[in-house]
Amino acid sequence: MTISMESTPMELWRHPEPESTPMFTFLSHVLPPDAPIFPRPDFFAGALLNFAENLLFPENVHVSESSTAIITATELDGDLRTTSWAQLRDVVAGFVSNHVESVVAMLAASTVGAIWTSISPDNGVSAVLDRLVQIEPKVLFADNGTIYNSKSWSSIDKVAQIVKELKTLQLVVWIKNIPETQWQLHHLEPRNSVVMTEYENFLSSSIHEPLRFEQLPSAHPLYVLYSSGTTGLPKAIVHTALGTLIQHKKEHKLHCSMDSTSRLLYYTTTSWMMWHWSVSALACGSTLVLYSGSPFKPHRYLSLPRLLSVLKVTHFGTSATYLTTLEANNIYPSASLDLSHLQAIYSTASPLPPSTFSFIYKAFPSHINLGSITGGTDIISLFGAPCSILPVYVGEIQCRGLGMAIEVVDPISGELTPGEDGELVCTKPFPCQPLTFWGPSGGDKYRASYFERFPNVWHHGDFVRINTCTGGLTMLGRSDSVLKPSGVRFGSAEIYNVLTKFFGSEVEDAVCVGRRRETDRDETVSLFIVMGEGHEFTSELCLKIQQTIRTELSPRHVPTIIEEATNGIPRTSNGKKIEVAVKQILSGINVQTNASVANPESLTWFQTWAANHN
Known part of the structure; x- marks a missing residue:
């Protein structure tokens, strides 16, 4: 990585008194001796770097100025835009799709030391404001619309509504993502304090001076991502520049064997941490293929595989749900397409079923590395x-991430349970630990989220088994109440907020959990409501x-079951x-009622319901 230091390693080697050099000090202080995992320690304290500089000018990588850095694709057949490394080298929130403009906006923000946060346009206004109101952005990049499932959807x-509620906004930059959409800036009636401009005008108004990268401390904030919002508003998680860079580059180069000959397509939105993860592949000199739209348009189930073939993608990432759908x-796909260049397929968001492991090696070239992976928004990595x-074993994630001291402990005692x-x-500390949670009580929320369950260790909230023979991990599901249908994490509080706002008189109480039994391929969002006095439970209410x-949050939030x-x-x-108890009951786990339950007859009802709906 590019780090400001007065000495190079070779100068250190030749120096008559190496201990007097800044480089020696730097290398000697990767982490303070006996540093605890909490409070969070700084890795490489004293080092200066710029995240964008490391992506735009990757060290020890040869890329031609005219070679392709990014390919932007949509579900429209033949809609491809290429951006060279020279063109790519030409605070801040993004309500944007997965395209080159979103990457440019992120890189521009990190170049000057601003913090980037992004939310996909498929989210509703309530979901966006629940997140952005907390962090008070000054600049917003926004798509004028998006294309999904062969339809154009305006975001105007x-x-x-978002601009009206974000009182700190000073500038809105419009990205014409749907060229044919008819729209005028003056129709939006922004506040007098908000300047609005189109993306191309914004670029042309810049001062033509050499690009200057602010050299910033290793713990400087880079991204804000969001928790699922189980117990209230989604928590705004602040990630650092060095932690993100060093972790992603380790995973891309050492775990994924990516370099300047690689092409990565990860099917993701800008809300998901896999967007941030994939963008960092630029630091290896790799080419990004950014796709926005339905994975099943315009050629049904072969839509993405055809793109992999045409663009000669080497590394393809997606959700387990997509692969199980195939x-x-x-x-x-291999029966009709040339996928010989494909080296790896990565699956995340939910555990990949054992049968799908076997299927993938028949449906795609048998030489690929099938990598089921796990990590999360909390650590912005794996x-x-x-x-x-390493060999791939059916049903297992291949290995622990390098430098990640993960273990399995008993849920009650916290004692190590090898093989169980x-x-x-x-x-132990790791570089990509969040800096904090946003806000005045962010440190307390941070501690409560990861360090209250067990002393002096990071508690991630997953049930897992580590094979003592292979070293592989088997993910057994979430140990808390976070919902994760199709790999999209969100909290029940988002559902409750909508019920309160729009159905406050009709719905007296509710519980929303995910149901996933051993035989289920995906988690089902299940909503149970208690009717208010004088109101009846009807199919019309469920549909409403x-x-x-769907409108206020997203299609992924919509409950399949409402009872x-x-x-x-x-x-x-x-x-x-x-x-958690309701979730476990619905998922087929035997739950014992204890004295802390004020109304045990309610749990009995859920046990009966689960038995009758098995």
Whole structure:
């Protein structure tokens, strides 16, 4: 990585008194001796760097100025835009799709030391404001619309509502993502304090001076990502420049064997941490293929595989749900497409079923490295990683990430349980630990999220098993109440907020959890409601709830199951909803009622419901 230091390693080697050099000091202080995992220690304290500089001018990598850095693609057949390394080298929030303009905006923000946060346009206004109001952005890059499932969807009305509520905004930069959309800036009626401009005008107004990268401390904030919002508003997680860079570059180069000959397409939105992960591949000199749209348009199940073939993609990432969909429909891309250049397929967001492992090696070239991976928004990277030189075992993530001291412990005692099922923890500091959570009580929320369950270790909230023979990981599901349908994480509080806002008089109480039994391929969002006095539970109400959640949040938030809980919602003696117990009951786990349950008859009702709906 590019780090400002007065000495090079060779000068250090030749120096008559190496201990007097800044480089010696730098290399001697990767981490303070006996540093605890919390409070978070700084790796390479004293070093200066710029994240964007490392992506735009990667060290020890030869890339031609005229070679392709980014390819932007959509579901429209033949809609491809290429950006060379020279063109790519030409605070801040993004309500943007996965395209080159979003990467440019992120790089521009990090060049000057601003913090970047992005939310995909498929989110509703409530979901966007729940996140952005917290961090008070001054600049917003926004798409005028997006294309999905062969339809154009305007974002104009959404952005108008967002701008109205974000009182700190000073500048809105419009990206014409749908060229044919008719729109005028003056129709938006922004506040007088907000300047609005189009993306091309914004670029042309810049001062033509050499690019200057602010050299910043290793712990300088780079990104804000968001937790699922289980117990309230989504928590804004602040990630650092050095931690993100060094972790991603380790994973791309050492775990994924990526270099300047590689082409990476990760099917993701800008809300998901895999967007941030994939963009960092520029630091290896790799070419990014940014795709926006349905994965099943315009050539149904072969849409993405055809793109992999045409663009000669070497590394393809997606969700387990996408791969199981191919399996369920008996789609074998290699039978009709040339995918000989494909080196790896990465699957994340939810555990990859064992049968799908076998299917992938029949449907795609057998020489690929199938990497089921796990990590998360919390660490903006991986705990369980792929490895191109290790064997792949059915149902297992190949290995621990290098430098990640992860273990499995007993859920009650916190003692190590080798070879057994338990809680995933990390016992030693790692570079990509979040800096903090945003806001005045961010440090307290940070500690409560990861370090209260077990002393002096990071508690990740996953049930896992580590094979003592292979070293592989088997993910057994979330140990908390976070919902994760199709790999999209969100919290029940987002659903509750919509119910309160739009159905406050009709719905008295509710519990929303994910249901995933051993035989299920994906998690089902399940909503149980208690009707308010004088109101009846009807199919029309269920449909209205689903439509409102779709509009206000996203299609992924929509409950598949909506039922009336006639015995109430289970709560503790202090009034807290017992979501985890409900989730476990619905997922087929035997739950013992304890004295902390104020209304045990409610849990009995859920047990009966689960038995009758098995």
